[in-house]
Amino acid sequence: MFMQPEKDYLSAEEATELLGIKMQTLYAYVSRGMVRSFSGKGTRAKLYSREDVQRIRLRTMAQAGQVAVAASAMNLGPPIVPTSITEITPQGPSYRGQLATDLALKGATFEQVAELLWTGLWHETDLLWKASPITPRDKALLRSIPAEDARHQLIEILSLVAMQLAIGRGPLKDRLRSGRPLDAARGVVHGLIGCFGFLGEGGRYEEAKGGRSVSHSLLVAMSKPVSQEDRRLLDAVLVLLADHELSPGTFAARIAASAGTSVHSCIAAAIAASSGTEIAQRYEWLDEFQKSAKSTPALISKARKTLTSGQQLPGFNHPLYPAGDPRATVLMDLVRQRSSRPSPVKQVLALVDHLRMEYGMQPRHELAVVLACKSMGLPDGAPSALFVLARTAGWVAHILEQRLSNTMLRPRAKYSSKI
The missing domain is CATH 1.10.580.10 (Citrate Synthase, domain 1)
Structure with a gap:
């Protein structure tokens, strides 16, 4: 059975803390389709995809030279292989x-x-x-x-x-x-x-x-x-x-x-x-x-x-x-x-x-x-x-x-x- 080791969605506070950004920046990521969000039942608060947040975090760290660039580039990051077959x-x-x-x-x-x-x-x-x-x-x-x-x-x-x-x-x-x-x-x-x-x-x-x-x-x-x-x-x-x-x-x-x-x-x-x-x-x-x-x-x-x-x-x-x-x-x-x-x-x-x-x-x-x-x-x-x-x-x-x-x-x- 498909299992996840940790929560897949984060609160706004958890997401901004993990990325070290302001709330307005998180909203900008959402509006540009970089971070998925959805509304929880019975509340106006939104939850944010941990996978998307983590991808941005790794990409930022890679650009700063802190980890291998491949950690982010190979997970829905910038294109790395030219192709004329299929365009998304x-x-x-x-x-x-x-x-x-x-x-x-x-x-x-x-x-x-x-x-x-x-x-x-x-x-x-x-x-x-x-x-x-x-x-x-x-x-x-x-x-x-x-x-x-x-x-x-x-x-x-x-x-x-x-x-x-x-x-x-x-x-x-x-x-x-x-x-x-x-x-x-x-x-x-x-x-x-x-x-x-x-x-x-x-x-x-x-x-x-x-x-x-x-x-x-x-x-x-x-x-x-x-x-x-x-x-x-x-x-x-x-x-x-x-x-x-x-x-x-x-x-x-x-x-x-x-x-x-x-x-x-x-x-x-x-x-x-x-x-x-x-x-x-x-x-x-x-x-x-x-x-x-x-x-x-x-x-x-x-x-x-x-x-x-x-x-x-x-x-x-x-x-x-x-x-x-x-x-x-x-x-x-x-x-x-x-x-x-x-x-x-x-x-x-x-x-x-x-x-x-x-x-x-x-x-x-x-x-x-x-x-x-x-x-x-x-x-x-x-x-x-x-x-x-x-x-x-x-x-x-x-x-x-x-x-x-x-x-x-x-x-x-x-x-x-x-x-």
Whole structure:
């Protein structure tokens, strides 16, 4: 379960004391979107994000030469890697100049967006990638994994599969010379899709077949009926999660690429970097949170207790989108438009509306993805696995871009006896 070691929100007095600033300066930070705040229930006093306050504090100390600059620069600080792939805008991520939200709303498929990120070209017609069959040896290995282990460690298994698919493809130097990284990338995507079979009724690896879209293959792997409504929502999830600039997984992929590793190794590194409590496991925490309350009032009460204790409520208030995460807005609108919504979905939608009105809190993409999966009846574990699969598109684009830079990413550390 996602745990926080200390209070996630500070009073105005605590924030100004920690930063050594006046109250007016704190208000200026809030107005510029540098520090998130929300109103506590039954009081006019506001609380302030400890994470944002601490980030400013570290940046100030770094500028004064007191700690390593990397301590702040690498935590939503100044850009450190030039890229022409994705720009973070107030309207959400923009892929090669096209807003992800616009692409999702017009019904773009995952394959179209992946090819856009990889090549910069937009294909108006739907794309169906050729099947990438795995070897009998690999299939036997994957089907030997116990279903229970796979369900609890699916993200780690996805990393294993990315590496396993490289076996038998020849020496690294030959693969780097072949100039076929996109074929390798499509093969990895198909291999990862098969892992969703561990979440299905059969509880085992299900190889993706040719002639099917990614969204179609995913629904089949998870033993779900294939409908146009579900395919559209699933593609929207994948499109909106395809890239988000320099996240930990993307940075790991670029570091691996800069060191001359294969596409498979880079993707495996990215998956491993995304598998922990701060990224993939957030989806699991949100699912557990929703299941812990049986009614909307109970869910609201639990959320209120979490907030009044000074703890952050995961799934809300993205630091890059003070006015609200546009990806969450699009997904939640699509969920609300569906022909039917299960009771748990209605409860969380009511919670979102309540927290927006009472505290001014805005939902993040993780919460919207969990809601989308619940509205489609997808099995537990699907949200985090879909995040990894979707982000593979962005990782591959960054791998290719990093290779072209011909520069090894090797940050320096500034030694300090006390940090």
